[in-house]
Amino acid sequence: MVTKIRVLIVDDHPLFRQGIRWSLEAMPDMQVVGEAENGQEAIKLSDRNTPDVVLIDVNLPGLNGLEVARVIKRHHPSVGIIVLSVNEDDEQLFQAIKVGAAAYSSKDVHPDELMDTIRKVATGTYLINDHVLSKPHVATRILSQFRELAATEDEATALLFAPLTSREIEILDCIARGLSNKQIANDLNISSQTVKNHITSILKKLQVDDRTRAVMYAIKQGWIRMGAHHDTHNSRR
Numbered sequence: 001m002v003t004k005i006r007v008l009i010v011d012d013h014p015l016f017r018q019g020i021r022w023s024l025e026a027m028p029d030m031q032v033v034g035e036a037e038n039g040q041e042a043i044k045l046s047d048r049n050t051p052d053v054v055l056i057d058v059n060l061p062g063l064n065g066l067e068v069a070r071v072i073k074r075h076h077p078s079v080g081i082i083v084l085s086v087n088e089d090d091e092q093l094f095q096a097i098k099v100g101a102a103a104y105s106s107k108d109v110h111p112d113e114l115m116d117t118i119r120k121v122a123t124g125t126y127l128i129n130d131h132v133l134s135k136p137h138v139a140t141r142i143l144s145q146f147r148e149l150a151a152t153e154d155e156a157t158a159l160l161f162a163p164l165t166s167r168e169i170e171i172l173d174c175i176a177r178g179l180s181n182k183q184i185a186n187d188l189n190i191s192s193q194t195v196k197n198h199i200t201s202i203l204k205k206l207q208v209d210d211r212t213r214a215v216m217y218a219i220k221q222g223w224i225r226m227g228a229h230h231d232t233h234n235s236r237r
Contacts, residue, residue, distance in 0.1 A: 004031040008051035040064030070099040079119035103127040
C-alpha cells in the first residue's frame, strides 16, 4: 500500500484551492487533508491533521503566509512548507528562508512541477537552496543579517547554539564563507582529518546529508555568527 503524502492547502481564493485539490487528488501518492482560507484556520488544521506538506499563499488576509509558515514550523518542525507567490520577489525569498520554508515558487507553476516539488519537500529536501544559490546577493544578505544578530548574543540567543559546539559553529561559518576543508584546517590551525571529523559530527547532529544543507539549516536557525576570531581571519583576506 502506497503511503500518501498528506497535503494542506492554504489560499484565500476558492478556485485556486479547488484547482490544486483536483491536481493532488489525481495523484495516487497524495492526499489533501484540509483547505484553509486564512492563517488562523491553517494553524488549527495543521495542528489537527498533521500534514506532511503545507502549500501556503504568501498573501493571505490577516496573518500573511510567511507569518503562518513561521508558526506552523514552530509547532511542527518536520512539516515541509512550500510558499507560493503571484510574483517571485527577492524580499519574499529572503523572508521565506527565515521562516524555514523548504520551497518558494510562483503560483503559475505547472501542476506537474508542483507535484514534483511536493514529493521532494515531503522527503525533507530544501529546494529553496537552489533559489538562494542562483541569487548570491540574497545569500550574502542572509549571512550578514544573522551574523549581526549573533554579534549581540544574549542568553536566549546562546540557547540556539546548544546542539553544536563553539568549534563546530566556527567550522560551519568557514564553510558558509566558501572555504575548503584544507583552507579551514589552515585557518584554524588544525588537521584536515579533524575538520572532517567535525563536519561528520555537524551533519549527524543536524540530521542533514551535506555541507550545503548544514549551512542553510544553520542560517535559518541563526547559528552562524561572527566572533572576534572571524574578524581576524577576514582582516587577512
